[in-house]
Amino acid sequence: MTNILVVDDEVGVCCVIQHLLVREGYAVTAVTDGRQAMDVMARDDFAAALIDxxxxxxxxxxxxxxxxxxxxNMPIVMMSGMVLESGHGPADVLDLSSRILGLHRLAKxxxxxxxxxxxxxxxxxDTESLGRAVMARQ
Structure with a gap:
């Protein structure tokens, strides 16, 4: 089963995301702070991570x-619901960050x-990329 890491300090958000992903057939590890995330990443393998x-x-x-x-090589999804003082919303914040870091994004x-x-x-x-890498080595 594909294991996904969810990191969000809002327990309700973690629960909703976990419920949705489990319903889709994924195994989900949800944590509510950065330190817990660091601990589980050191210990467990994840196919992807969603990080607030x-x-x-x-x-x-x-x-x-x-x-x-x-x-x-792990796909990372940045999440945010942050609205800046300038009035720019989460999509704007994530758009800038994702372009700089080359990550996926999900606005809350x-x-x-x-x-x-x-x-x-x-x-x-990610699976297609892995398959191409394996084929290239053969």
Whole structure:
């Protein structure tokens, strides 16, 4: 079963995402702070991670950098519901960050079908990339 890591300091958000992904057939590990995320990433393998940018205990970007360092090929989805003082919403914040870091993005609030489609897309792409890499080595 494909294991997904969800990192969000809002317990309700973690529960909703976990419920949606389990219903899609994924195994989900949900944690509510950056330190827990670092611990489980050191211990367990994940096919993908969804990481909120605004965690209570640390900057989500630090968790993303640690995830990148530990598993460079793991797809990472940045999440945010943050609205800037300038009035720019979560999609704007994520668009800038995702272009800089080359990551997937999910603005909160989101529709369940958007999450499902995003996960199918990134995991299919990751599987195809892995298959091409294996074929190239043969």
């Amino acid at each position: 940018l605004n965690l209570a205990d640390m900057d989500g970007n630090d968790v993303i950098r640690a995830a990148r360092a530990a598993r460079p 609030p989101f529709k369940p079908r958007d999450l499902s489609q995003l996960m199918r897309d990134i995991l299919a792409t």
